[in-house]
Amino acid sequence: MIAELQKWQGRTETLQDDITAAPVRALAATLDRDDPLPVPGTVLPPLWHWLYFLPHHRHSEIGPDGHGKRGGFLPPVPLPRRMWAGGRLQWHAPLRLGDSVQRTSRIESVSHKSGRTGDLVFVGVKHEITNAQGLAISEEHDIVYRAAAQPGDPAPPPATAPHAAVWSREIVLGDLLLFRYSALTFNGHRIHYDRRYVTGVEGYPGLIVHGPLIATLLVDLLRRQVPDAVLRTFNFKAVRPTFDLHPFRVNGRPSADGKTIDLWACDHEGWLTMQATATLN
Known part of the structure; x- marks a missing residue:
């Protein structure tokens, strides 16, 4: 399987x-x-470029999970x-309001690992x-595909979130927040x-909060503290799924010089769900 999928490496x-x-x-x-109403020339906030270059699959091209059917730009990984x-x-x-922009994407890597709950396929994409004016954003995007949940699968051990937050904000979840972000990103x-x-199908206890939404909320916390x-x-990494069943927290801790910011999200039990690092100019 992996050799066939690796033929997608280099695709643009x-x-x-x-x-x-x-x-x-x-x-x-x-x-x-x-925020003030945006006008031409307003600088686009960091990570808000995810509002653009959205997938526009025809309805007949959508797969059973709601994504576009596999085998276009991304490799047709058979894991659900x-x-x-x-x-x-x-x-x-x-990037500024009014800009005409172009995104060039390339499949950088396709790799396979065996985890405690089955096969994992990792796809690395560079945008x-x-x-x-030229290059504005370079982005490396990590996608993971996993096998379907099976009864008795061992749960991965959770990691305790740091306790030394200088900034912290509670995010109260609900169907509406997730719906609005899905609509905005045509997800x-x-x-x-x-x-x-x-x-019923994927075996999770509740709706899953979008990884990009959590990352955006981490940067939003930084922007509220350092306007x-x-x-x-x-740089960010999803550590554990966040479900809509309980509020969660976004947290931050700046370095002594204020140029490096440790950011993380944790669930209602204090388990780490996303860790990130931002550096400022």
């Missing part, structure tokens, strides 16, 4: 888009921010569970986003909104 895709105001206004409302596992981003120049993945599917922050890099 190029998409065009425009940085428009409506998604920016909508995400600000979803995150409960009181797909998750955004993390990423590494670098900002070279700002480069440019505007008229049809049913684990985020279809409770019967996520519990003039300009990010240079942001």
